[in-house]
Amino acid sequence: MELVTPSIGLVFWTALAFICLLILLRKFAWKPILGAIHEREQFIDDALNKAELAKQEMARLTSQNEDLMKQARAERDEILKEAKILKDSIVNEAKTSAQTEGAKLIEKARVEIENQKKVALAELKGQVSTLSLEIAERVLRSQLDDKAKQQDLVNSLLKDVELN
Amino acid sequence: MDCSHVFEFKFNKLIVVFALFSAFLFTKVNAFAQVDTAKVVHDSVVVAEPHAAAAAHGEEKFEPTKVIMEHIADSHMWHLWGHTSLPLPVILYTPNGLELFSSAHFHHGEEDYKGAHHTYRLVEDKVKIVGADGKIDEAISASVIDFSITKNVAAMFVAIFVILSIFISVANAYKKTVGKAPKGLQSLVEPIIIFVRDDIAKPNIGHKYAKFMPYLLTTFFFIWINNLLGLVPIFPGGANVTGNIALTFVMALGTLIIVNINGNKYYWKHIFMPDVPWWLYPIMIPVELIGIISKPFALMIRLFANITAGHIIVLSLISLIFIFETLAIAPVSVAFVLFMDVLELLVAFLQAFIFTLLTALFIGMAVEEHH
Numbered sequence: 001m002e003l004v005t006p007s008i009g010l011v012f013w014t015a016l017a018f019i020c021l022l023i024l025l026r027k028f029a030w031k032p033i034l035g036a037i038h039e040r041e042q043f044i045d046d047a048l049n050k051a052e053l054a055k056q057e058m059a060r061l062t063s064q065n066e067d068l069m070k071q072a073r074a075e076r077d078e079i080l081k082e083a084k085i086l087k088d089s090i091v092n093e094a095k096t097s098a099q100t101e102g103a104k105l106i107e108k109a110r111v112e113i114e115n116q117k118k119v120a121l122a123e124l125k126g127q128v129s130t131l132s133l134e135i136a137e138r139v140l141r142s143q144l145d146d147k148a149k150q151q152d153l154v155n156s157l158l159k160d161v162e163l164n
Numbered sequence: 165m166d167c168s169h170v171f172e173f174k175f176n177k178l179i180v181v182f183a184l185f186s187a188f189l190f191t192k193v194n195a196f197a198q199v200d201t202a203k204v205v206h207d208s209v210v211v212a213e214p215h216a217a218a219a220a221h222g223e224e225k226f227e228p229t230k231v232i233m234e235h236i237a238d239s240h241m242w243h244l245w246g247h248t249s250l251p252l253p254v255i256l257y258t259p260n261g262l263e264l265f266s267s268a269h270f271h272h273g274e275e276d277y278k279g280a281h282h283t284y285r286l287v288e289d290k291v292k293i294v295g296a297d298g299k300i301d302e303a304i305s306a307s308v309i310d311f312s313i314t315k316n317v318a319a320m321f322v323a324i325f326v327i328l329s330i331f332i333s334v335a336n337a338y339k340k341t342v343g344k345a346p347k348g349l350q351s352l353v354e355p356i357i358i359f360v361r362d363d364i365a366k367p368n369i370g371h372k373y374a375k376f377m378p379y380l381l382t383t384f385f386f387i388w389i390n391n392l393l394g395l396v397p398i399f400p401g402g403a404n405v406t407g408n409i410a411l412t413f414v415m416a417l418g419t420l421i422i423v424n425i426n427g428n429k430y431y432w433k434h435i436f437m438p439d440v441p442w443w444l445y446p447i448m449i450p451v452e453l454i455g456i457i458s459k460p461f462a463l464m465i466r467l468f469a470n471i472t473a474g475h476i477i478v479l480s481l482i483s484l485i486f487i488f489e490t491l492a493i494a495p496v497s498v499a500f501v502l503f504m505d506v507l508e509l510l511v512a513f514l515q516a517f518i519f520t521l522l523t524a525l526f527i528g529m530a531v532e533e534h535h
Contacts, residue, residue: 003236003409003472009255009310010238010410013317018414021324021386026378029331033357034377036338043343 228483232476236404239289239315240267244399247272252318254291257309258282267312316411319403323390331385360384360520368524372531376524379422383415384520391471391512395505406515407471409464416464419523424456427530459526463519470515474508 144150241249251268260281269277273286276294282304283294291310295301313321330349337350346354365373365380390411393401405411435452438445481500485493 006410006413009312010316011414012311014411014414017320017324022382024328025331025382029335030378030381032335032338040343
């Protein structure tokens with residue numbers, strides 16, 4: 001029976017000791033320990049969340065990059081195509097313009113040649129007339145050495161004038 | 165309240181151990197019976213022989229019950245070895261005033277000590293007042309309140325010292341290594357603290373658990389460390405602290421107070437206006453009122469009985485050697501004691517765990533919100 005009868009002294013000391021222990025541990029042990037554990041858990045949770053977010057961000061960026069690349073590639077192709085067309089058109093244009101220019105030059109040359117020919121012909125005509133006048137003069141001179149012949153000529157010339 | 169989660173809790177493996185434990189208990193009971201019969205046989209043999217034979221040996225007869233009970237009970241001296249004991253202070257509150265002296269004055273109960281107010285004698289490790297006629301004065305002795313630092317109190321102080329040094333150093337380690345991984349003693353203690361928090365407090369109390377964590381942790385480690393120190397056979401262990409009804413009474417009283425202080429209106433409604441037809445109230449209300457007391461009472465008895473039983477079994481096994489008066493039995497005894505000690509290690513943890521778990525459960529029932 002003595003075994004199951006709590007003695008007052010022991011009850012007193014146990015209660016006192018336990019309350020002291022509770023207060024001391026609460027202040028000096030449980031508060032810092034639980035606080036630190038809680039903080040660490042919070043920190044780990046945060047870090048995990050952040051890592052997850054970063055992963056998502058990475059995925060997003062990667063897909064974005066890919067899109068950009070695709071876009072850039074498409075743009076490049078477009079530009080190349082345009083450049084080709086432009087080149088072709090420029091070449092064609094050059095060709096046509098060269099042709100027209102050439103044709104124009106040829107025409108000009110032809111006109112020039114024509115002009116030169118006309119000038120040359122006119123000059124030639126002048127010279128021919130001068131030459132023929134000179135010849136005619138010499139011929140006439142030679143023929144007009146006697147008076148009879150001069151008279152004849154004057155007469156014939158006068159006849160012509162009358163005719164006119 | 166749905167209590168099923170308590171039983172789902174990681175018990176599958178423990179059930180196996182429990183089965184072993186109960187199976188072993190049966191054999192132990194048998195062993196106990198054998199001890200008793202052995203003792204009876206031994207006694208009868210002794211009785212049959214002339215007393216002179218025993219006297220001739222020059223040895224006193226070995227009484228296992230006395231030895232075991234002496235160990236189980238509290239004492240004014242802390243037995244170290246052989247005839248050496250550590251004297252402990254005796255503090256008495258007598259009707260005439262306070263008395264303070266060392267228990268060494270009793271010389272193991274062989275001498276009386278004349279204090280300031282009375283003369284004291286140690287009878288069966290109890291301090292009694294000796295009257296003028298040299299006989300014990302029971303009337304005055306009954307009025308004396310014994311506040312002595314007994315073996316259990318001293319052992320409890322040792323345990324408290326151990327607990328404080330462990331946890332304050334761990335707390336300092338946390339302050340030093342903020343945000344870093346725990347190491348050393350920290351990493352030993354942290355999983356247990358998290359176990360108490362995540363497996364005892366949170367599932368039973370719910371989101372209000374934080375308020376009760378200091379009490380639950382203190383209870384858990386106080387019981388556990390005291391249990392473990394009780395298993396150490398040499399000084400400063402070996403005292404039957406948690407196997408003393410006074411200690412378990414205080415612990416259970418703590419639970420009773422903390423549960424009822426924190427009980428909300430639903431808790432009290434459940435007690436005074438339970439959901440039963442009104443004419444059942446004369447039965448239900450007393451039953452519920454008894455329930456308030458019986459829950460911590462069960463805690464008190466469970467811890468006391470488990471730890472005391474463990475100590476008794478170990479001591480009984482050791483006593484076998486002296487009962488049979490042969491060394492041949494020693495290997496058997498030692499093997500069984502080894503087994504028991506390992507089992508007691510489990511029981512030490514388990515009892516601390518169950519006490520804390522049930523306290524958390526009762527708190528949870530008291531603070532639960534009904535919607």
